[in-house]
Amino acid sequence: MGQAASGVAGRGASPLRLALPLTLFSVLFFVAPLLLLGMVSLFDDTQMTRMGLAQWHKLLGDAFTWRVLGSTLWLGVKVTALCLVIGFALAWAFVRCPRWLQTALIVVIVLPLLTSVVVRTFAWIVILGRQGIVNSVLAAVGWIDAPLKLLYTDGGLVVALANVQLPLMTLPLITALQKLDPNLQDASAALGAGAWTTFRRVTVPLALPGILAGCLLTYAAAITAFITQSLVGGGQMLFMPMYLYQQASTLQNWPYAAAISILFLVAVLLCVSLFNALGRLSRGLAPA
């Protein structure tokens, strides 16, 4: 039994030592810098001569920090929710399209993912600007007299971020919905369930692993999206990435910036673990 199992699993397995160069590289240039970051946050002064917990006292004791962290995490929730609604509909429609249309659609979905994020964000500046398409259309229809302020607002930022991250949500959902056995939905209908009930009780639960995978990717990307946050959000709204960058670059305060980084890292890790735990729970509901 043990022999057979290892025979199947180990078949074609290459020696672990092939992974040695990448392991060394990761330890040397990824793990070590992050450990150093933790150490740097334990210095009291910007010259890094005295060790102490001053930075952490200042950071954690400041209500401003918690406000910035809170608004960053909340921004992620809003973006993920919007992405989920439109991304799910897109994935649902995708699996019902004929093959040739799917080929075209997949290019439409993947193109933004591989296009520069600065370019995609720039597009939203054009769309939301005072002379942008939204204001032009509204003025032409006669609904507004003066251009609306859309850029540098919370709503504008959520829509722009949702657009930038939409492919990350849609691709795992397409994978999940393609695996779904259409007979299950037919069976549900045959047993008398209405379309909404079938959707709520059959389709959505079975797509749950895909939903969680998509939400994790979208959420992590939305809260760390420095470029979009700074260009569409503008100077009035401060989120963790910009807070970190200002302290490190403009103020050259490395210990404080390091403490912000660690706090942000921990917050992101907690969110990731939460999604992963939910993912393990949901797997019991879905086909392998």
Add this chain to the structure above:
Amino acid sequence: MARRRIDSQTLALHGVLWGLAVCAIALLLAPTVIVVVVSFTSGYSLRFPPPGYSLQWYQALLDAWQLHFAAGNSLKVAAATTVLSVVLGVGGAMGIARSPTWTARVLDSLFMSPLVLPALAFGLSALIYFSRLGLQVSMTTLVIGHTVVCVPYVVRTTVAALAQLPGALLESSESLGASRLYTFRRVTLPLIAPGVAAGAFIAFMSSFDNVPVSLFLRDANTDMLPIRMWADLEGKLDVTIAAVSSVLIGVTLVLIVVMERLTGISRRIR
């Protein structure tokens, strides 16, 4: 009667979902289309629709030496990052794929973690690390930093390609007397090549597009294109950026279509 009720319900549900799907497609397409249209404006602002059409901003692009310089740097760093990522990533993937051991699982998490952690925090840590080691920021430090965040793409697509490899092929090659290296060169490599190519392509694009790591590891001598564009946009809303963006969109579109033909990249990206 019951039949009718179900039908109207189905109609409503499908109407809502199709409607949202069309919105999603519009949302995905609109930015690209709008940037390309605005880049041909004859005016001096980002007004949409443009007052008239001309090629003046593409002409301006030919003289924008700062953007040329930054684009050159970005291309060099992306090329070097891709080579390094493929060399390290394929080895890493071969080592951990098809292996159920605990070590392989831990290494898998280690190799993938740069994808989830905020890259800006890594960028800062890399800057502090290199400066503590007494290393000036340079092309080399940029390539190392980019490789950390780009190598996971190569590992992921290669592991997926290796997982689909029929084990019987490797066994028969071995039982016919082929050495490990020969089997790798003649059996494994040709079969996983599309997966590796897809990973290399994604690594290249994401290095070329990288902001969070470049933000900390570049200086005036190693200006990078996305950072240059971002800085230009923060300062003034220049139409030249629309022209650069359109060029980037065009090149990306062509590359995606080519890669889709060669490697079926859309299936490997998920």
